[in-house]
Amino acid sequence: MILTPFEWTVAKRYLLPGRGEAFIALVAGISLVAVALGVAALVVVMSVMNGFRAELLDKIVGLNGHAIVQGYGGRIDDWEQVLAQARATKGVVKASPLVEQPLLVTYEGRVQAILLRGQTAPDIAALKPKVKSGSIATVAPDAGVVGIGARLAENLGAQVGDTITVINPVGRDTPFGTVPRQVAYRIGAVFEVGVYDYDNAFVILPLADAQTLLLSGDTIGMIEVTTQDADKVSEILAPLAKAVEGRAIITDWKAMNAQLFEAIAVERVAMFVVLSLIVLVAAFNILSSLIMLVRAKTRDIAILRTMGASRRSIMKIFLAIGGTIGALGTGAGLGLGYTFLFFRQNIVQFVQLVTGQNLWDPKIRFLTELPSRSDPMDIVGIVAMALGLSFVFTLFPAFKAAGTDPVQVLRYE
Template structure:
């Protein structure tokens, strides 16, 4: 803590006279640099955390935390395995699943689609993702399906239209294999928020999928949701011996390994790169304090002759530099949160001004810029800025404290 004398001197140096306006300008630039560095780190880390969380939530929301995939696309004795999966500790739900890439056609337009056969509970889970229609009529035998919003847009199909699903592996005839084509009514249009899903997925009851694919009572995989996505490997470890050589267990990290590993590497790289902004700001603090010490050398010498201790001068200059860092960190914290709150409006404004599409869902996977602020990360960023600012004050503060009044005032 500063004494009254030390506080008076520090306040005088924080608000210099007009003749020292340049030093004040450099100190102000240092504060702004710290603010921008802290804000940039908070914004980027929050966006990347949000991107990972949103991506995981939406991918897991449709695919579960793990899949038991049968070899050759067929899972033998799946009823017994499904029961064992549901009885595994830590498993919230397990359901049969069929997934097969096929072709979808509507009024001459053809798109590659990914047909998914789900049970009634999984289909009911689409309710909070619907943009049109209802899943109430998507029942076995009704020939009604739900499709992604981007797929509907690409095909030009609307709610209530009939879409044809084409299975190239149809029935054999004397004239060769005839593709199997079945017409389904579009009963619901959903939007997961992941572009690749919304442009390809066609969801129908599992019985209808088995009829379309001519698989009988067979399924291709079992979808599993656990209590904790990050602990899915440990939770499903007891189930691996029961699966045996019938298939493999692939969790969300394995299925999307390249994507999430790239996000992790990019996250670390961005943190390191953006931390350099704070380091630059710290060097500005260092230079402004050195300039202040040099301009106040005579004043410091007089204070020393009047009884000011080296410790007091050391505390004064450390306080000045640290206050600049603290004010910059607080301002950066506020700026970062304001930007995150209006992030989508900022993106839309920049797109409007530049005429460029900065957030193309086909490239970014998600339809909107996400954000998730981690209090621990924010605390680390703010503390890092303050600590760096404190370290930058040590050299000029020690230089001021070591001033020899005899040498300075010898010729005065």
């Protein structure tokens, strides 16, 4: 819609009403602010929800891979053959043997449940960027050194250099029953993955040391597989699933975390629908402000009609007014939303300081920080919705203004 200089001049004049029309200007300003707040809320919430899903997926996949090949009974005896088949599967980027077993750990009288992970040297070295203290390089075969999660270290009150005792309930048989196997390990590194459940439970050991501790011999529990595309993991691993049928089962990240990611998807849609109501209310405000403007300018519109202004010109003027309010509100909302996202962690900390409440408890939220990742398609959809509603709710007052009959209005002037 292209405006002539005359139409644009009149539109600018009506966008800034005179002193006697301050109430109309106030309603229009409220409409602009409401659109901005609605757009900002949608941008912030959708970006945080996308960031939450992406960060959670990155951390879960980064630690567990895209899929797990798990043997029946928790054991894969011919794991070298299965590992070779996995690595030979088209689309598989990486496959590593893995031992994982829930056990207990004690330190100075404190006891806590842990999840022992026996990994290969390259997989252990991959944790180096996540190490908070110590050196992951010290976690080597036969060194008697382990790496533990940061939350686990806090709960035990242990730090790098301390010695913890790992308890395996499956120990040696004696005339008095089974004696649990207890092995002391020195903490060589404390790491933080960023997922609370992992940081609160994981103890990392070299694969051979984990097999010795668990008395499992040369067997493993599972094989961790990473593919080229996490969203197509089922299709990529379909040939491998047929090859290991009867010996092992393949579980991908979608199945392992189905409830979590499904809940995130449902919450994301629900939040979008609820917050869209803010933009809808703002559009109603635009409608009401333009209706009042049309009523206040009825005489002016009639004079413009008698001077030669067409119905189309009058309609374009009021469409431009409503569209400008919507566009300015949308632009302000985008700026406000991205400002909030940029300082999101500072804002969360400030609100926590003022209210005394923990707004982002990692025990509940899984992640240690408020994440954010904007999807361009979401932003385009939000902008299109805000501008579209502003345009639609401008149509009625624009048609009303264009239908003004100058003869009826100016009959007694």
